[in-house]
Amino acid sequence: MPSRMGARAPAGFGRSFWELGLLLLLAFVLLQGSVFPYGADASSQHAKDGCSSTHEGKPNRTKKVFPVLSFEYDHIKTPFEVSLWVLFASLMKLGFHLVPRLSSIVPESCLLIVVGLLVGGLSKLIGESELPKLDSGNFFLVLLPPIILDAGYFLPIRPFMENLGTILMFAVVGTLWNAFFIGSVLFAVCQIPAAGLTHLGLLSCLLFGSIISAVDPVAVLAVFEEIHINELLHILVFGESLLNDAVTVVLYHLFEEFSAFGTVTVLDGFLGVISFLIVAFGGVLVGAIYGILAAFTSRFTSHMRVIEPLFVFVYSYIAYLSAELFHLSGIMALIACGAVMRPYVEANISHKSHTTIKYFLKMWSSVSETLIFILLGVATVGGPHNWNWIFVTSTVFLCLVARVIGVIGLTFIINKFRIVKLTTKDQFIVAYGGLRGAIAFSLGFLLEVEDEEMRHIFLTAIITVIFFTVFVQGMTIKPLVELLAVKKKQEAKRSINEEIHIQFLDHLLTGIEDICGHYGHHHWKDKMNRFNRKYVKKCLIAGERSKEPQLIAFYHKLEFKQAIQLVESGGGGKLSSALPSTVSIQNIQPKKPPPAPEPRERVLPQLPKSREEEIRKILRSNLQRTRQRLRSYNRHTLVADPYEEGLNDLLKKQKMFELEKKIKEMNNYLSVPVATSDSPNLRRARLASGRQTDFKPDEQQNGKKQTSDPQAYNVKPDPVEVPTIQVELASPQSPDSVNILDEFRKDKEKDEDTGLTMKPPSGPSAPPRKQSGEEDAKDPQKLTRCLSDPGPSADEGEDDPFLP
C-alpha cells in the first residue's frame, strides 16, 4: 500500500515544483491517515487466515499459507514517521531554493511556517488527529540542542568577548525589563472589565511576560543569516538571544512557582537573584568542564580518527543534559562547551574530522530549524485556541514598545562605557531584530496551570506574536537594512598581513596600557593568553602542535586552503590567486650585485641572481615545510592519508608552477613542455621526478641522456622536442650553479636535520654523490632531486613512522 501512494509522487516530476510539493504533501498526509487502518486490516487478515486454516484441521497441524508478503506497520511506526517528517522537511527546504525569487523576498522561516500550516490544515480536513506535536520533550531535548551547538561551536569568540558587557546588559537587564513591563501593563489591561480577563492575576501576567520577553536564537539565526549585516550587530543580537536563556529559565520557574501561591515576598525576590546567578554561572561551568574533557579526549584520538567527531557531539549533548538535570541553563552550557573545546579540539583532530564536524553540525541544525518551523505551523492549526482580541493585540503592541524602549534606554547607559558607541542605526536594528520564536511557544506549552482557558489564551497570544515577528519583522528587515544602508558583513577573507597586524596590535595595545599603568581590557586578555599558552595548551593539545604560535597555525591554514583551492579549480590550470597579478616571489627578493664577469666567453646568459634566490628559497621552503608537516603528522596516524599527502605535493607543485611560469615568461623562445597529461598521478609523478620542468633544458645542454627516474611514468625524454637555443639556466659548469650546489652542501652540513636526512636509506648515499664533483652526469639529476620530492626510496623511508 505505501508503494502505491509513493508511486504517485514521481508522476509529478515533469510538472512544476509546486505540484510536486502538493502531491508529496497529499501523499504524506494520506499515508499517515490511511496506513494505520490498512495495517490493521492486513494483520487481521492474516490472523483470520491463520485461524481458518487451523480450524479446519483441528487434530493435525494444518499447513498455513506461508505469508509471502506481510505487513506490519506497528513495528516500525515511530522511526518511520520521524524519518518521513525529516525527509519532508528537507525536501521543503530544497524546494524553496529551486524557486529563486521566492527565497530572496520571503525568509525561509516564513515559508516553512506556511508549509506547516498547510500540512496542519490538510490533516485536519482529512480528520487525522495523530500529528506530532511540538511538545516540550521533543523540542528541548531533540530539536533545540543541534542548533545551539552549531551556534556555540562556531561562535566568533573575539567579537563576542569584546562586546560581552553590552551583550550581557541587553540579555539580562533587557529581558528583565521586557518581562516586567509587559507583565505589569498587561495586568493593567486585564483589569479593564470589557476584556473579560479579570481573572488573570498579576503573577500570571508576569509569568506570561517572562515567556514572551525572550529573544529567540532560532528565529534570529534564521532571519539574520540571510541579511548579512556586519559582525558587531550580528553578535549583539545573537549573543543576546543566547544569553537570555538563563534569565528566562529563572523567571519562568520563579513565576510558575509563585503563581500557584499567589504572593511573593522580598525573600523570594532575593532568592530569585541568587538563583539567576547559579543558573547562569552553573550552566557555563558545566559546559566548560565538559568542554575541557572533550578537548582532553581529543588529544588521544590520533589512532582512531574516525570517531573524533562523535566525541565532540556526545560531550556537548551530555553537557546540555547535565545542565538541564539541575535546572541550570542548558543553552549556556552548550555554548560554553562548544566555545571552550573548539580551539583545542581543532588543533588535535584531523582535517577530515574537522570537515565532518562542521557539516554534521550544519546539517543537523538546518534540519532541526526546518522541523521546528514546520511543526510550529502544524501546532498553530491543531492547537487549542482561545482568541481574545484585546489580549492578543495588546501583547503584540507591548512587545514592540517594550523592546524599543528597552534598547534605547540601555544603549544610553551602555554608550557611556563603550569606546565605540552604538549609533541610532545600530539601535534600530537591534530593536527590530528582537524576534520571538519556538522557545516561547514550547515554554507556553509546558505551562501547568489549573486554568486551562488561561493557558489557551497565552498560547494563542504567543503564537500571534511569533507569527508577527517572524513574518512582518522577518520579511521587512532585509529591505530596511538596505534602506538604512547598514554596514554589511565583510566578505573578504583575512589576509596574512591583516593577521600579522592584528597580533601586532594586540601586543602594542597591551604594552601601551602597561605604560599607562592601568590594567585594562588588553592587559587581562594578554594574561589569559599567556596562561593559556603556558599551561592549558600543553595539557590539551597533542604533540608538537601545542607549541605552535598562532601566526604559524594561521599561515599553514591559509596555505592549506590555497592548496585545496588549487585542487578544486582543476589543478593544472592557472594558479588561483586572489588577484590576477604577475608579481611573484622573485619580484620581492632583494637583488644581489652581479658577480664579476667571467673571462670565459659565454653564449648563454647567466642565471639571474633572483632566480638563484628563488631556487634557494624553494629548496629551503620545501625542506622546511616537509619537516613541519612531518612533525605535525607524526602522531602515528594509522593510515597515511593519501589525500593530505597529495596536498603536500600540490603545495610544492604550486611553487613549481610559479617557477615554471616565470621561466616561461622570461624566455619566450624556450618551450618548456608544459604538463600535458591530466591525471594527477602523472603530474605528481612528474613533479616528484622533476622531469619536464625547467631543469630539463639543463640536461639538454649537457647533451646527456636523461637518466630514468622510477617515479616518472610517462616521461618522454625527447631532446628533439626542445629547441637547441638554450635557456639561460646555468650549466653545471658555470660558477653560479656550483654556488648553488656549494651552498646547498654548506647548508646541508650546517643543519643535519633538513629534509634530506629524513630518508635514511638514501641519506648516506647522497653526500658521497655530492662530493664527486666530477660526476657531471649525476649533477643534473642531483639538482633535480634537490628540488623535487625525495626519490622513491626516500618515500618509503618517510612512510615508516606512519605505519603501525
Next chain:
Amino acid sequence: MGAAPTRIGQQDPELVERTGFSPEQINNLHKRFLQLSGNKDTISRENLNDIPALAYNPIKSQIIEAFFDKRNQHDSEVGSLEEITFQQFLMVMSHFRPPTLEMTAEEKEAMRKEKLRFLFNMHDTDGDGKITLEEYRKVVEELLSSGSIEQESAKEITDAAMLEVASTNVPHMGPEDFYEGITFEHFEQILKGLEMESRMHIRFLDTATVHCGKS
C-alpha cells in the same frame, strides 16, 4: 593629591588642543609620567624598560622606541630622541585615542591615517619611508618570539605577506622589476579592511585614580 595634579591640565590648554585629551585625562597621564620618570621632567628609555609588566611583551623594544621616535611628534623631523618631555609623551599617547560619536567621516579618516602612520613608523626602523623585506621580517620574527624553528617560518610568512602587498598594489610587475618595499600608501591599502580607528585605541581614564606605588 592637592592642587598640584590639576595644574597641568588647566594650565596648558594648548596640550588639550594638540592632543585631544580632556584635562582630567591629561592629569592622570601626568601623574603616571611623574611616576615613571621618578618625579623628573623627562623620561629616558631605561625608565620605560623598567616597567615590569612590559617584560613579557614580544615587541617591547619597538614600543619603547616608538616613544622616542621624532616622526611620531608630527614635527616632520626624523631621528630619535634621547629623552622625552611630558608633552612629547602625550603626543605619542594621543595616537591611541578612540573615535568619538561626533566625528565626521573625514575626521575618522584622518584619525585612521594617523594611527596607520604610527604603525608604519614602528615598522620602518631606518626611516626611509619604505618597509623593506628585512624590516618586515624582523617584525614577524619578534611576533613569533623566534627560536631557531620559527626563523624559517618567519621568512616564509614574511615573503608571503610581502608578495600579497605587492600583488595588491602593483599587480603588473615585470619579471625583472623589484618591489623595493611597502610605502605608506600601500600599507594603508592592505590594512584598510581592519578599520584601524575602531581597533587601535585604549581606554584613558577620566577620573582620578590612585596608583599604589606600582610602576
